[in-house]
Amino acid sequence: MNAKPIDPRRLDVAALAAARGELAGEWPLAALDRLAGSVLGTVPEDSPIHWQAEGDQRPVTGGEPELWLHLTAQACVNMRCQRCLGALAVPLDLDRWVRFVRDAEQAEALDAELEDDVLELQRYMDLRELVEDELLLALPLVPRHDACPQPLPLGDSAAAAPPAEAAPERPHPFAALAQLKKKPDEA
Numbered sequence: 001m002n003a004k005p006i007d008p009r010r011l012d013v014a015a016l017a018a019a020r021g022e023l024a025g026e027w028p029l030a031a032l033d034r035l036a037g038s039v040l041g042t043v044p045e046d047s048p049i050h051w052q053a054e055g056d057q058r059p060v061t062g063g064e065p066e067l068w069l070h071l072t073a074q075a076c077v078n079m080r081c082q083r084c085l086g087a088l089a090v091p092l093d094l095d096r097w098v099r100f101v102r103d104a105e106q107a108e109a110l111d112a113e114l115e116d117d118v119l120e121l122q123r124y125m126d127l128r129e130l131v132e133d134e135l136l137l138a139l140p141l142v143p144r145h146d147a148c149p150q151p152l153p154l155g156d157s158a159a160a161a162p163p164a165e166a167a168p169e170r171p172h173p174f175a176a177l178a179q180l181k182k183k184p185d186e187a
């Protein structure tokens with residue numbers, strides 16, 4: 001076998017699905033800047049994000065087979081607890097099926113209808129962008145400890161000042177979501 005290694009950032013989804021091919025790898029958090037901007041870091045520190053992608057096609061009677069990508073990823077990120085403002089480890093364990101169709105309008109209609117994501121098939125796709133999109137959607141909107149390790153300040157906790165070592169302001173999670181929603185129009 002002398003197959004050319006597949007570039008996940010220039011992935012031919014149709015070919016991967018037809019071959020029922022698999023690929024896997026890992027990326028440092030810093031390579032996913034939208035995700036990096038939404039969390040405090042990974043746990044343990046600087047641990048990479050592991051990902052796997054598997055192409056599949058499902059036969060359709062009297063038609064072209066459906067193209068699917070099974071996407072999994074594992075990471076653990078630190079987020080700021082919205083109650084005590086301490087760091088909170090959030091394990092991310094992504095397991096998504098994404099269907100690809102050739103027509104943009106069909107993709108939009110099916111995406112609204114089906115629970116699985118439906119995207120328009122492009123000649124090449126950046127798998128890293130897709131993994132990052134899915135990880136951002138998997139982040140809790142209001143991260144909170146089940147039980148905060150430190151006693152809460154007395155009185156209105158919302159008025160409490162953050163600890164002195166607090167990280168610089170992060171973009172609001174909704175800002176990242178709004179950006180995500182804008183993306184398909186720009187493509």
Ligand SMILES: [Zn+2]
Nearest residue numbers: 081084145148
């Ligand atoms: Zn907490």
